[in-house]
Amino acid sequence: MNKTIQDSPLLFLEKELRLISQDALLIFDTKGIIVDVNNTTARIFGEKRGELKGTPFIDLFSDPVKANNAVEQVFDTGEVKDCELVIETGDENDTIVAFNISLYKDQTGKVTGAFATGYDITRHKREVLELHHLQHYNRGLIETSIDPLVTFDQEGIILDVNEATVHATGRGREELIETPFADYFIDPDKAYKGAMLTFETGEVRDYELVMKAKDGTETVVSYNASVYKDQAGKVVGAFAAARDITERKEAEHEIQNLQHYNRELIEVSLDPLVTFDQEGIILDV
Known part of the structure; x- marks a missing residue:
């Protein structure tokens, strides 16, 4: 066998076959010692290929115990899917890599190690975290209002409500979400027209409706509603706030x-x- 193929199979793939991967590729033996890595792996870890070869796979990550569990699992079960491991960079910009690992065999079918493919998911994880923060922030804004707040889509179907709406209607969030906004008023036709008018004109001001709670209690409310858009500027729904004007x-x-x-x-x-x-x-x- 070609010595390059035997000693550095990933190097052979890149140099001789021109198979360049944007993902991290590495091979380690049955003891978890790295046999070979590709250039992408070297770049992600900030090391030279020769410096990574011969080092324990688990020593590359901030949580060696989790990495070791992945190594043991692949030899026990034959594969590992989406194992997230963190590479410490010494600052706040640690790299998160998701690995898929499978057994690596020689020409006789004998298991000689494992082949790991890793893809950098740092940006994705940060975006997910930012999304969670925004969702928590938006929920906080909605719940601080003492007035019933509702969001609904362009068909008038409720997407979200706050606790004040739950109290006013006598129905739980699960009962309200994905149901018609107009169903909770004495005059559902007028409520539906108001909802659709929001999308036609962009907003509705001081639109009076009578809300009917589950126990039959009726509350006169004045609605202000406006459309909201996604990042591309496309209208995706409407935000409506109701003020109890029964006493007035x-x-x-x-x-x-x-x-x-x-x-x-x-x-x-x-x-x-x-x-x-x-x-x-x-x-x-």
């Missing part, structure tokens, strides 16, 4: 009743009646 509507109704009553008192009199202010200006007759 009752007060307005009471004022109207009093005004009507006062008018009746004036009109039933057979004598001329006049009201005027402190400057003698007539207010009513």
Whole structure:
């Protein structure tokens, strides 16, 4: 056998066959000692190929115990999938690599080691972490509101609600999410029209609806809603906030009743009646 193939199979693949991989490739023997690595592996670890060969695989990572478990597992079961290992760089920019490892055999079928393919998932992990932080932050913003807040898609289907909405409707988040926004109002047609109007005009202001809770309680609310977009600027849903105006509507109704009553008192009199202010200006007759 060609000595290059025998001693440095990955080097042979790169130099002779021009098979260049963007992923880290390495081979270690049955004792976990590295036999060969490709150039990508050397770059990721910041070492020369010759410096990595002959070193224990587990010594390359911040958690050698986890790395050793992966080595033992591959020889016990034949493979390891998506084993995440961290390469310490001495600063805050540690590299996270996901390894798939399988058995490496000679021409006779004898297991002589293991072949590991690693791909750098550092950026992906950071994006996932950032997404979790943003989701937690957004949830915090939603839950700090004492008013019911709802997001729904362009078909009027609820995507998310806050605790105030749960309290106002008497239904759990699981009951509300993925159900029609319009179903929780006395006049569902008006509620649906309001939801669709949001997407037509971009926003809706002071849209009055009567919310009906699970126990039958009715609450007059005034909705303000606006669309929200993804990073590409595409409208993906609407955000709606409801303000309980039940007391205000009752007060307005009471004022109207009093005004009507006062008018009746004036009109039933057979004598001329006049009201005027402190400057003698007539207010009513």
